[in-house]
């Protein structure tokens with residue numbers, strides 16, 4: 092794509108401001124992006140990154156400021172305008188139609204047509220072939236005919252990436268595209284990004300994973316509290332320097348010390364096998380009091396399926412679950428909760444938040460039973476203060492406790508979900524990708540809370556695709572591969588190499 | 599991290615404007631009321647007129663409260679009209695004067711409690727069936743209640759042999775027709791029911807569960823909510839409210855026949871939708887439901903008062919409903 096503007100920038104966002112009731116989300120923000128570069132946009136949860144991109148994409152209308160694309164001032168009234176003008180976007184939250192096929196999702200709104208006299212019909216064959224060709228060109232193994240909702244979250248994310256690329260845009264925005272990808276898949280994404288860059292496309296890349304930024308970005312813009320701090324060449328920054336710019340102060344360690352010493356066995360799982368024959372089989376392990384057990388593995392290792400089965404969300408064919416030595420039957424989340432379990436699911440939108448309900452309700456919904464007063468009526472005041480206290484501890488950024496959770500930034504929604512399960516006072520807390528989409532500062536708060544729970548004799552299972560987190564926070568790391576337990580690593584043996592070896596044992 | 603990153607960073611916008619833009623349903627009602635007042639020089643708001651308005655809308659209000667709660671859980675109920683009709687017929691059949699030769703139970707004199715209990719139980723039973731079909735049968739609410747609609751209609755015709763159930767005892771009629779000073783009993787019953795629904799939705803765990811289920815059923819299940827049981831309960835509660843509506847309707851009209859309460863489901867659904875209960879689930883309040891009922895009531899009443907031809911009334915009603923809901927939805931649209 093030619094560098095056809097005098098300024099040398101393909102996109103200029105000049106002095107953008109945007110406020111929502113009670114929040115100044117953007118305050119005079121300027122962002123300039125050169126063609127053929129990867130431009131990282133960094134900032135803490137709620138800094139305004141997604142809002143800025145939504146203004147660009149025509150989803151929000153900025154209160155003031157100008158957007159200049161390829162030298163011409165533009166005003167997009169809808170996502171369609173933006174797409175037509177060569178701006179495509181991968182959204183932070185999956186926005187697909189789960190009940191339609193992959194190919195229909197990819198071509199949604201611009202389906203290939205076939206004329207039949209004066210009539211026009213969908214060209215299903217072309218749609219299929221184009222999708223197959225697209226997937227092939229990107230090295231993705233996804234059948235265009237599959238139902239979107241039936242795919243794993245990471246495959247769905249891959250489809251979003253394919254779709255964004257297929258628009259042939261000159262600016263591609265990626266809002267946390269890697270948050271549900273494993274490292275291998277992220278590598279794959281980077282190959283795609285480098286290819287786009289070599290074709291002159293500008294990629295705006297948002298992520299909370301520091302290491303990615305230095306692998307892929309040419310330039311880095313940092314936002315803080317709705318303002319632009321500055322734009323830097325990636326080569327002139329290092330990780331600590333970048334974090335300092337983001338949070339506005341020096342940071343110390345990445346992980347708090349996990350001081351607890353595991354005690355007696357709380358949870359014992361023996362030969363657990365899923366009813367679905369393609370899922371996990373014959374998994375045994377135990378979890379001790381005060382222990383943090385990490386579960387590692389590649390996507391498709393059935394880690395989520397395993398913890399969902401423990402929580403009564405998936406059917407089990409055989410095997411036993413013992414809590415404190417007693418055999419328990421877990422047929423529904425209700426049973427699981429009554430045995431002291433809690434689960435933070437990985438799919439924030441699908442099985443996590445209640446978008447239209449307040450932060451308070453979203454925090455308290457699983458523990459209302461503890462807040463019944465006279466005549467079993469809810470004690471609103473106690474509920475609200477408890478919910479506020481938990482969210483304050485995690486530094487959830489919200490205009491008020493009554494705000495609908497859908498108006499919070501992605502990372503802040505995740506913090507509310509963590510608060511929800513802390514409020515249930517679980518003995519055994521299962522966290523599936525607990526820090527997905529959470530900024531460095533808040534990650535530390537969550538790790539601190541995990542360490543503290545463990546010190547107070549609670550037990551934690553943490554499913555994670557982030558190696559540093561697994562290595563930094565777990566007493567032991569159990570590795571799954573293709574639904575089987577391939578080993579548990581402890582102490583000196585817990586290394587990245589060993590985890591990868593076990594995780595790829597059958598592939 | 600900056601100090602502003604706490605929960606109570608800034609207070610949300612307050613004031614009259616914010617309130618009004620959030621509550622377009624109230625604005626609609628006030629505008630319509632003022633328009634009617636202006637058009638009639640205030641004459642439309644005599645004591646008589648207000649009493650008539652309250653009486654006319656009361657029965658519908660029970661149905662609206664019931665279906666409003668159902669819609670909050672992301673459900674729908676199409677069976678209301680014929681369930682209320684069946685309830686009215688069953689209830690009336692136990693309240694006929696014993697010396698009336700054509701009475702269903704001619705010669706039998708039941709105490710006043712019998713027709714009331716029979717009506718409430720019929721309503722509750724219909725609601726229970728709806729609830730079980732939706733919650734455990736996993737039928738879409740639209741289909742399940744379409745089925746019970748037809749069943750209720752059939753039962754009503756079989757039970758009454760398609761005849762009018764008339765000649766009701768005066769004490770039974772007095773339950774609906776009496777008044778306390780200037781206030782009709784019916785309005786008092788509605789106020790009481792509305793209060794109970796408010797407490798339920800706002801102050802009980804079950805009410806919160808209703809909103810959660812409507813807002814995201816999967817997340818509700820993961821949060822340990824017994825989704826099936828709560829769904830049965832919401833249809834059951836609605837059934838009881840339809841039961842009350844049926845009993846009162848029989849008493850108010852002094853009879854029940856196959857036409858009683860026909861089309862009430864549409865009026866009730868329209869009313870709560872105008873009142874801000876969203877079909878997408880998880881949104882709505884008791885106050886909104888009642889405002890919706892009154893809004894539809896003032897439309898009906900105002901046009902009758904102004905002498906608008908009844909065919910045009912239907913047309914106007916449709917237009918006003920669409921405009922009101924359109925405005926209400928757009929307040930949530932792009933900002």
Ligand SMILES: Nc1ncnc2c1ncn2[C@@H]1O[C@H](COP(=O)(O)OP(=O)(O)OP(=O)(O)O)[C@@H](O)[C@H]1O
Pocket residue numbers: 111112114115116134135136137138139140141142143183488489490497498499500501502503528530
């Ligand atoms: N629709 C909305 N209504 C009200 N407030 C909003 C809305 N969208 C965003 N905000 C607020 O604007 C601020 C910026 O949010 P934004 O989503 O841009 O953050 P972000 O930088 O993308 O954070 P994250 O890393 O968590 O995704 C937040 O305080 C958020 O609460």
Ligand SMILES: [Mg+2]
Pocket residue numbers: 140141142183266500501502
């Ligand atoms: Mg964001």
